[in-house]
Amino acid sequence: MIEITGFSNYHIATIMIAEANMEQADVFKHELITEMDSGKKQILISFENVQYIDSSFLGALVASLKYALTIGGDLAVYGLNENILNLFEMIRMDKVFKVFKTVPASYEDGWIAG
Amino acid sequence: MFLNKQFIFDNKVQSIQPLMHEVLNFIRENVSPDRYAVKVNNCRHVLVELLTNAVKHSGVENSILSIDIGDKVINIRKTDNGRPFYLKEYGNFPLHASFVGEQIEIHKDELYCIYAIVESTNSLSFEVVEYPIHSLDQIMDMEEHYGLLILLKSSDSVRYLFKEVDGSNHFDISVSLA
Numbered sequence: 041m042i043e044i045t046g047f048s049n050y051h052i053a054t055i056m057i058a059e060a061n062m063e064q065a066d067v068f069k070h071e072l073i074t075e076m077d078s079g080k081k082q083i084l085i086s087f088e089n090v091q092y093i094d095s096s097f098l099g100a101l102v103a104s105l106k107y108a109l110t111i112g113g114d115l116a117v118y119g120l121n122e123n124i125l126n127l128f129e130m131i132r133m134d135k136v137f138k139v140f141k142t143v144p145a146s147y148e149d150g151w152i153a154g
Numbered sequence: 155m156f157l158n159k160q161f162i163f164d165n166k167v168q169s170i171q172p173l174m175h176e177v178l179n180f181i182r183e184n185v186s187p188d189r190y191a192v193k194v195n196n197c198r199h200v201l202v203e204l205l206t207n208a209v210k211h212s213g214v215e216n217s218i219l220s221i222d223i224g225d226k227v228i229n230i231r232k233t234d235n236g237r238p239f240y241l242k243e244y245g246n247f248p249l250h251a252s253f254v255g256e257q258i259e260i261h262k263d264e265l266y267c268i269y270a271i272v273e274s275t276n277s278l279s280f281e282v283v284e285y286p287i288h289s290l291d292q293i294m295d296m297e298e299h300y301g302l303l304i305l306l307k308s309s310d311s312v313r314y315l316f317k318e319v320d321g322s323n324h325f326d327i328s329v330s331l332a
Contacts, residue, residue, distance in 0.1 A: 062206055063167050092171070092198070094206045099298035106294055126195040130307045131300065132265065135287045152290060 041067050042085075044075055050082035050147035051075070052118075055090050062096035069100040072115075073107055081113030082147045084140065088119035093127065105137065109152075116140055116151035157184050161219040163205060165212055165234075170205045177201055177221060184223050189331050196329050197228065199308040203301050204232045204325060212236030212323075227310075230327045238323055239278065239314045241270065247316035248275040257281075261299065264292035268302055270314075278314040282306045 041064060042053040053072060057064055075083065085101070087093075093101075105115045116138040120128060128134045138151040159180050163173055181197055182190050201219075208217040214236040222229040238247045241258060253272045261268040267283045282303060285292075305312050305327060315324040 059171055061167055061170065062210060092174075092202055094170075094202050095300035095304055096206065096210075098300050102293075102296055102298050106296070109290065109294060123195050123198055127199055127304065130199070131303055132284075132287065136293055136296070152293070 042071050042075075044080065044083075047084075047143070048146040050084060051080040052084045052086055052143070054086040054088065058089060058091045060087075060090045060093040060097040062094055065096040065100035068097065069104050072104045076104075076108055076111060076113050081108065081111065082151070083108070083113070083115050084143065085115060085117050086119045087117060087121070087124060090119075090124065091121065093124050098127075098133070102133075102136070114147070114151045116144075118143060155223070155225055157223045159221050161221070163208060163217045163219055163232075165208050165215060165217055167206075167209050170202065170209070173205065173219070174198065174201045177219065180221060181223065181228060185228070185331065193228070193329055193331060196308045197230070199304050200230055200327050200329065203304045203308075204230065204327065207301055207325070208232060208234060208236075224331075226331050228329045228331060230329070232325045233322055235320070235322050238316050238321075241278075244272075248318055251275055261297065261302065263297040264295040266303055268306065273313075276316045276318060280306055280312045280314075 041057065042055055044051050044053050053075065108115045118140040120139060128139060161173060161177060163169060178194065178197060212234040214234055217232055217234040220231040244253055249272060254274060256272045258270045259267060260270050265285055265287060269281045270278045271281065273279055280302065309327045310330045311328045313326040315326065
């Protein structure tokens with residue numbers, strides 16, 4: 041489901057599926073939390089391969105962020121297509137997740153959008 | 155101008171994307187390019203969530219998606235004979251007449267509150283209230299259920315209708331073309 045690679049002082053988790061839907065949500069959350077538990081606490085999630093996201097997958101994304109915050113970690117998103125970015129803006133997920141248009145050079149100052 | 159087309163959905167998650175494309179093609183062919191460009195994301199979000207709702211909650215093999223395209227609005231209706239909308243302590247549909255007019259809080263967290271308004275013993279409308287985001291604590295208290303919120307924010311109205319005559323459920327979503 042996700043491929044994780046080290047980059048600068050953080051990690052990039054690339055979602056390897058095109059349809060981020062209810063069938064994939066639990067696996068995604070489990071894999072992401074497993075990575076955080078192994079010490080990769082600052083993770084940029086790449087949506088470059090994703091065509092659409094449903095409410096279940098969005099719920100898994102928020103649950104993962106909440107978990108990250110409880111262990112002193114951080115999550116941000118990158119590579120949202122126009123449709124997914126529109127959804128994030130519509131329900132203000134862009135105020136919850138830091139949305140990057142390009143891969144940041146390094147992790148600094150926290151990613152929570154606030 | 156008024157056009158209608160119906161689509162059968164087999165309530166399988168792998169059918170969501172092909173059907174979504176089929177429906178969006180029908181809309182694109184019958185709406186001006188400028189209006190389509192402005193509203194395509196709204197329609198896509200509505201379709202994904204209506205179809206996902208059918209997979210998750212209907213408990214039956216098929217749903218019908220009916221698309222009406224008028225001059226000023228696109229109406230998207232999902233119909234099935236599965237489980238009716240559940241309002242916890244308010245009981246099953248048809249609801250008791252004493253509930254008509256009530257505003258029922260069905261979802262609330264630090265960012266949003268969603269209400270169901272009992273329009274009749276067999277119908278509901280929905281409204282959402284937004285709260286400002288100003289702290290990390292709000293994120294920790296966020297709920298993780300977004301289906302109805304996405305429907306409400308993507309459209310101009312969301313209604314649920316239960317038809318007693320055949321026990322069918324109807325979600326009616328309007329997306330204005332204005």
